[in-house]
Amino acid sequence: MNRRKLLQLLGAGGALAAAGPLASGVVAARTRGRVVVIGGGFGGATTAKYLKRMAPGLQVTLVEPASQFYTCPFSNLYLGGMRDMQYIAHGYDELRNRYGVEVIHQLAEDVDAGSHSVRLAGGEELGYDRLVLSPGIDIDWDALEGYDEEVAQDIPHAWKAGEQTRILRQQLEAMEDGGTFILTAPENPFRCPPGPYERVAQIAHYFSRHKPRSKILVLDAKDGFSKQGLFMDGWNTIYGDMIEWVGRSDDGGIVRVDGRERAVETEFGEIHHADVLNVVPPQKAGFIADRAGVTDASGWVPVKPETFESREVDDIYVVGDATIAAPMPKSGFCANAQGRVVAAAIVASLEDREPLAPAWTNTCYSVLAPDYAVSVAGVYRLVDGEIAEVEGSGGLSPADADADFRRREVEYAIRWYNAIAMDAWGTTGLPRALS
Amino acid sequence: MPDSWKFVGAVLTAGLLFTSVHSHAGDGISYQQASLLAATCFACHGTDGRMAEGIDPLAGRSYQALRATLMAFRDDQIPNATVMNRIAAGYSEEEIDAIATYFSGLPAGRE
Numbered sequence: 001m002n003r004r005k006l007l008q009l010l011g012a013g014g015a016l017a018a019a020g021p022l023a024s025g026v027v028a029a030r031t032r033g034r035v036v037v038i039g040g041g042f043g044g045a046t047t048a049k050y051l052k053r054m055a056p057g058l059q060v061t062l063v064e065p066a067s068q069f070y071t072c073p074f075s076n077l078y079l080g081g082m083r084d085m086q087y088i089a090h091g092y093d094e095l096r097n098r099y100g101v102e103v104i105h106q107l108a109e110d111v112d113a114g115s116h117s118v119r120l121a122g123g124e125e126l127g128y129d130r131l132v133l134s135p136g137i138d139i140d141w142d143a144l145e146g147y148d149e150e151v152a153q154d155i156p157h158a159w160k161a162g163e164q165t166r167i168l169r170q171q172l173e174a175m176e177d178g179g180t181f182i183l184t185a186p187e188n189p190f191r192c193p194p195g196p197y198e199r200v201a202q203i204a205h206y207f208s209r210h211k212p213r214s215k216i217l218v219l220d221a222k223d224g225f226s227k228q229g230l231f232m233d234g235w236n237t238i239y240g241d242m243i244e245w246v247g248r249s250d251d252g253g254i255v256r257v258d259g260r261e262r263a264v265e266t267e268f269g270e271i272h273h274a275d276v277l278n279v280v281p282p283q284k285a286g287f288i289a290d291r292a293g294v295t296d297a298s299g300w301v302p303v304k305p306e307t308f309e310s311r312e313v314d315d316i317y318v319v320g321d322a323t324i325a326a327p328m329p330k331s332g333f334c335a336n337a338q339g340r341v342v343a344a345a346i347v348a349s350l351e352d353r354e355p356l357a358p359a360w361t362n363t364c365y366s367v368l369a370p371d372y373a374v375s376v377a378g379v380y381r382l383v384d385g386e387i388a389e390v391e392g393s394g395g396l397s398p399a400d401a402d403a404d405f406r407r408r409e410v411e412y413a414i415r416w417y418n419a420i421a422m423d424a425w426g427t428t429g430l431p432r433a434l435s
Numbered sequence: 436m437p438d439s440w441k442f443v444g445a446v447l448t449a450g451l452l453f454t455s456v457h458s459h460a461g462d463g464i465s466y467q468q469a470s471l472l473a474a475t476c477f478a479c480h481g482t483d484g485r486m487a488e489g490i491d492p493l494a495g496r497s498y499q500a501l502r503a504t505l506m507a508f509r510d511d512q513i514p515n516a517t518v519m520n521r522i523a524a525g526y527s528e529e530e531i532d533a534i535a536t537y538f539s540g541l542p543a544g545r546e
Contacts, residue, residue, distance in 0.1 A: 333478055336477075336478050337475060337478065340471070340474045340477070341471065344467075344471055356467055356468050356471050357468060357471075358471070359471055359472050359474075359475050359530075360475065361475040361478070361522060361525070363478070363479065363518055363522070375517070375518050377518050377521045377522050378525075379475075379522055379524070379525025379526070380525075381525075389525075390524075390525035390526075392524050392525075393521060393522065393523075393524040393525030393526075394521055394522070394524075394525060395521050397517065397518075404515075405515070405517060408515075408517055409517055409518075412479075412490060412517060412518065415479070415488065415489055415490045416478065416479045416489075416490065418486070418488040418489055419477070419478060419479050419480060419481045419486050419488070419489030419490065420478045420479070422481060422482065422486055422488070422489070423477050423478060423481065423482045428488055430488075
C-alpha cells in the first residue's frame with residue numbers, strides 16, 4: 001500500500017488528529033496503520049511502547065522468540081557476582097497488557113519488502129505499513145578461524161546475554177585458584193565498546209574474593225579502547241597487576257581459536273593457553289536485516305540519520321546495535337533513545353508530516369567494583385544531515401575523581417538500569433518492594 | 436534529597452540564578468518537539484521523568500527549579516556533579532527551557 005492509498009483509507013482527506021507528544025494524555029488517537037517490530041531488546045521494546053503511546057490507534061505487533069529478554073548491560077555484574085541472572089531478565093507483560101502491543105513469541109524468518117510482509121517461522125505472514133527491525137547483533141561465524149557455534153558452547157562469547165553468560169560463569173566457578181582467564185576483544189565496530197573491559201574488571205572482582213592468585217589476560221585486536229585511561233587506572237587501583245592488556249601492536253590480535261586446546265593463536269603465531277577462554281568475536285547485524293535487504297557490505301545497516309529509515313528499502317526502520325549510527329555507540333542506551341525517535345518518525349510519516357528534529361543521548365556506565373564505576377556520555381543531534389556529537393558536551397568521568405565520585409557512579413549506574421529497563425519493558429528486574 | 440537539588444534550592448532562595456523570565460516552550464520549540472527533547476531524559480529518570488527507583492524524578496517539579504538546575508549543570512556550577520554537567524552542556528538554553536516547561540507541566544507521581 002502506498003502512502004496515498006493509506007491516507008485515503010484513513011479518511012485523511014479531512015483533518016488528522018494532531019500528533020501526540022510522548023507523554024500520555026494528548027495523543028494521536030485517529031492515526032491508523034500496522035507496524036510490525038522485530039526484536040524485543042532495548043530498541044524494539046522501546047519503539048513498540050512509544051508507538052502506542054503516541055498513536056494508540058496503531059496496530060503494533062512485536063515479534064520476539066524469547067519470552068524473557070536478558071540484557072547485556074549488567075550481565076557483566078552477574079559474572080562478577082554483583083547481580084543475579086533473574087534480575088537482568090525482562091518480559092513483555094507491560095507492552096501487552098498496558099499498551100496493547102500484540103506480542104508474538106516466534107522467530108521472524110524473512111521479510112518481503114515488495115509485498116510489505118514478514119514471514120514467521122511458523123509460516124504465518126504479517127503484513128505491515130511500516131516495519132521496525134531491532135535485530136541486535138549476530139556473531140560473524142565466518143570471521144574467525146576455529147570459532148563456530150559448536151565451539152562457542154565450550155568457549156563462550158557471552159556477547160548475547162543468557163545461556164552463554166551462564167556457561168562463562170560456571171567455567172569461572174569451576175576454575176582453580178591460580179588459573180588464567182583470557183578474553184579476546186574484537187576490532188571496531190562491535191556491541192558495547194566498553195563491555196570487554198568492564199567484564200575483566202568484574203571477573204577480577206570475583207577472582208580477588210575467591211581465587212586471588214589467578215590472572216587475567218586481554219588480547220585485543222585494537223591498540224586502544226573505550227575509556228581506556230579510566231579502565232587501566234581502575235584495574236590497577238583496585239586489582240593491582242591481576243589484569244594484563246595486550247594491544248594489537250604487541251601481538252594482541254588473534255587469528256585462530258583452538259577449541260580442543262582451549263587456546264588462541266595470535267597474528268605473529270604465538271599460542272596462548274587459557275583455563276577459561278572468552279572470545280568476544282567479530283559481529284554483524286542480526287540476520288533478519290540481511291533478509292530484509294537493508295545491510296551493506298560491512299554487514300551493518302546504513303540508515304537515514306533523521307529517521308533511522310533504511311537507506312536501501314522504504315518503510316523499513318532500523319534501531320540499535322544493527323545500525324551504522326556513529327558517533328553513537330552500539331549501546332542499549334542508544335537503542336532506547338533511537339527507539340523513541342523512530343516511533344515519532346513513523347507516526348509522522350503515517351500522518352504525512354515532516355519528522356521532528358531528532359535528539360539522542362547516551363550514557364554508558366562501567367562498573368569495575370561494587371564501589372567503583374566510570375562513565376562516558378554523549379549528546380547527539382543532526383548537523384548538516386549527519387549524526388554529530390554536540391561540541392563541548394559529553395565525555396568521560398574525570399581522571400582525577402575521588403573515591404566518593406566513583407562510588408556515586410555505581411549508584412547512578414544501578415538507578416539508570418532500573419529506569420531504562422522500566423522504560424523499555426515496564427520492569428526493573430528487581431522486586432519493587434526492595435527498591 | 437540529593438546535594439544538587441539542595442544546592443539549587445539554596446541558590447534559588449538567594450535569587451542568584453534566577454535571571455530569566457519564565458518563557459514558554461512555544462517561543463520556538465513546539466510542544467511535540469519539547470516532548471522529544473525531554474524524552475532524552477527518560478533512560479535515567481524514568482518514563483516521563485517519573486520513577487522512584489530511577490534518578491531524581493523530574494515530572495511535576497517547578498519550571499523555575501528545573502530550568503535553574505539544568506542551566507547550573509550546563510554551566511558546570513553544581514558541585515560534585517557526575518554526569519549531568521557533561522550532558523546538559525549539549526543542550527541550548529532554549530532547549531533547556533522547553534524541557535523544563537515540559538516536565539513542570541506533567542503531574543508528579545510514580546510511573
